[in-house]
Amino acid sequence: MTIDTAYVRTEMVSAQPAPRRTSGTWAWMRKNLFATPTDTVLTALGVIFLFWVIPPLYNFFVGHAVFPGGTVEDCRASPDGACWAYIGSEIEFFIYGFYPMAEYWRPNIVFALLAALIIPLLAPRVPFKRTNAVLFFVVFPIVSFILLNGLDIRVTEDSPLFGLLSGMGLLSTRFGLPEGTWLFMQYVPTEQWGGLLVTLIISVVGISLSLPMGILLALGRQSKLPIIKTLCIAFIELVRAVPLITVLFMASIMLPLFLPVGMSIDKFLRAIVGVTLFTSAYMAEVVRGGLQAIGRGQYEAASSLGLNYWKSMFFIVLPQALKHVIPGIVNNFISLFKDTSLVYIVGMKDLLEAVKTKNDALEWASASQSITGYAFAAIVFWTFCFSMSRYSMWVERRLDTGYKR
Known part of the structure; x- marks a missing residue:
């Protein structure tokens, strides 16, 4: 005796509702914001709080603010x-x-060196890590101290560096200096x-x-x-x-x-x-x-x-x-x-x-x-x-x- 294992449907299956979405914005909201009645109430309270807080903050920081100028x-x-x-x-x-305003270029150089050294040090795939570490932990503190503290370096008008430094606006004068003598990297105490x-x-x-x-x-x-x-x-x-x-x-x-x-x-x-x-x-x-x-x-x-x-x-x-x-x-x-x-x-x-x-x-x-x-x-x-x-x-x-x- 043979058994017929073939099966042929003679009637169409009735239409079924579409499956609920398991991804996307609405699925995330159902899972995280409206999963339970308590979550729904808390979400509604949070939205009300945001509508209560955001407009005054926006008006203060942007809407009614007076911008530079x-x-x-x-x-x-x-x-x-x-x-x-x-x-x-x-x-x-x-x-x-x-x-001193005339010496702002010195902290600006320190800021630039800090960014130029610390960013490659923190980035994992940048090469020469040891060199970078030596520059940051050894050379950079010394250079920064000299730049920020100053050494009262004096430059005379007949010096070959006078024209270059003067053109860059890096020279300043101070009462009591001899005539024709300018100051480069004047001493700035930490109190300032x-x-x-x-x-x-x-x-x-x-x-x-x-x-x-x-x-x-x-x-x-x-x-x-x-x-x-x-x-x-x-x-x-x-x-x-x-x-x-x-x-x-x-x-x-x-x-x-x-x-x-x-x-x-x-x-x-x-x-x-x-x-x-x-x-x-x-x-x-x-x-x-x-x-x-x-x-x-x-x-x-x-x-x-x-x-x-x-x-x-x-x-x-x-x-x-x-x-x-x-x-x-x-x-x-x-x-x-x-x-x-x-x-x-x-x-x-x-x-x-x-x-x-x-x-x-x-x-x-x-x-x-x-x-x-x-x-x-x-x-x-x-x-x-x-x-x-x-x-x-x-x-x-x-x-x-x-x-x-």
């Missing part, structure tokens, strides 16, 4: 809008502080530095030094040598037990009391040292958390390869530990950048203090002057902090290969 009378006539004309008029003070210049210098130096110091402190805290371990623990716990403003106050007021008579340390250097030491203590605990996350097998594998302590630590353990704690490291960097606003304790005018100083100026007095100034400072701080956050997330995604097959 306007006058103080325009700002006073528009009290509901931001006075961006005030920011445009005082932008040089916000960037350079009391730095200010604005974004101070904020960036303290941030870059603090970030560059706090990470290696934090790594050394973390390794010292795990050391088997009692003296080193005790010193590292004492430093970390002591610094973490006090706020940064106390550290800066000690650096400004108490440190000179322990110095020999006639010896003093520059206020700007005190601020940099205080911020760096404070951040390095927190960085040490972040790095120590990464070291503890590494399994004992990694240490044993390094030992089986014949590597000593330092080689196994810097070639095997530390790269994995630092990869685990990238968010914590960048979080400390962002905190350091924002904490630079506390250097006013030692008499330095950072960006926020420069804005505060100009907010009291009467020539731009208006109803929105202070709000606009602080909004400008907030935008600058947010731009730098958000950029660091996005970069850290990109680095995390790029290095997220530990558990991929």
